[in-house]
Amino acid sequence: MSLQVDIEKRLGHFTLRAKFEAESGITGLLGASGCGKSYTLKCIAGIETPDRGRIVLDGDVLFDSEKRINKKPQQRHVGYLFQSYALFPNMTVEENILCGLHGVRDKAEKKRACAEALKMFQLEDVAGHKPSALSGGQQQRAALARILVNRPKLLMLDEPFSALDTHLRMRLKLQMLDALRSYGGPVLLVTHSRDEAYHMCGQIAVMDAGRAYPPVSTKELFANPGTVHAAILTGCKNIAPAQKAGEKLLYVPSWGIQLETALPVPDSVTHVGIRAHYFSTRETRNRYPVAFAGDMEEPFEWVIEFRYGNQRPDTPTIWWRLPKEKRPGQMPEALGIAPVNVLALRDGK
């Protein structure tokens, strides 16, 4: 089971260019809102038509601009979980799920499959209810059940948790992972949340202004984002222009310091990124004097703002995030960073 996408589409002020492959398992499309993530899904589903390119699912050509192939959404066998779930409001949960089973001719079989789905997704108690009477979590389960009984070759989830209350999200992520375990095909998950991407996806393709970068494993992306954009999307808070100063050395002019890295610095480096969690009071490497500039309390953490001793005054303060119990009684004179946590980044343009 695999999906190959290579498409181009002019969209007003930018051009969408998405080229990636996805195997079985969950592939994340991570990007800021309005970068073309959902549009990419719509092109794959056949709701929108790209200007150029090719989409192949499991050897089946869904779209090919050169061969003038453009299959109807009905012929693509692609499951699409919309952000709003798109349950049919005039039908009950059961009728909604039966819509997904319209291809099954045998009535008894249809009934059995529907009952099984209702049970599996814990919807038996609300089977006769209209979607408007359901909680957000139940709506999501009903929509997912309706899609999965239809046996799609590819499953696409568009911001599946954004419409839910925060306290429900974690539980529903676990339920969703559970439900997807029995589904063998590839899954595309669109999100702007790095946490969601990290929780759910084995590999992640970063999208920026219409461009999708090839997917890399989730762990690898967070450990070494590579581009400024990927660093921002994965939550890196401190990013400053930097120059290569040696085999494993970066010079950061605006902070007035040099930073040692664990991996050789690529020639294309333009910026350095330091995650807010990675400053350390005890680390002796990359240790430089700092001056306290302010702080903000969060429920379980402190965010401390500081400046390096030689930092240019017109540059933004640096953020250091640490668990409450670890906050020292008074601000340390200097902070260090382990070389493995110094991210060498390039602009990506």
Next chain:
Amino acid sequence: MDWYPLWNSLRIAAISSVLVFFLGILCAYYVARLPRLVKGLLDVVLTLPMVLPPTVCGYFLLLVFGARRPLGMLLARWGIKFVMTWYGGVLTALVVAFPLMYRTARGAFESFDCTLAHAGQTLGLSNTFIFWRIRMPACKQGILAGFVLAFARALGEYGATSMMIGYTPGRTATISTTVYQLWRTNDDGGAFFWVMVNLAISAVVLLAVNLLEARQKKEARP
């Protein structure tokens, strides 16, 4: 007592509003999907009868279907004559009531959440199924409202109707033309009677709509 105007009015209003119902929905569905420029142009043409004075509509109708006009003469060959016949009244009511149905249906279609249709398509449901079982029920309120407005307009049509089919007792007389005719000939009692009949019909129609709406609201509740 001659009940002909009641019977004639009801059949003209019923037939024309049923025709308008399907025509209006069809036009609304296709026009809503056209490019903006064509849409704007067609919109003006299709809505004109709503804003033109009824007599101007009647004038145009006579211009097209009049007995000495090309189309009128052509139709006359097959024995179809829209001037001074009750079915000419159907045609007139259709033209005048059409924009009301078209406008409200189009508004309903435009506010329809397209993701529902897209979800249906990705599930492999046919476009016909999506139209009748998902789009239409979702737009039910607007379409129903349009139908009632069209029916009421068709029932109350006077200006264009009197030009097109005139007033012949027992042949083309409708409630509204009868009211005018009786009042003009100083039969105030007769006119008042037909006014009351008209009032009763309108009240029944509005009551039915309110009942339908109330039932729908009850259904929508869990």
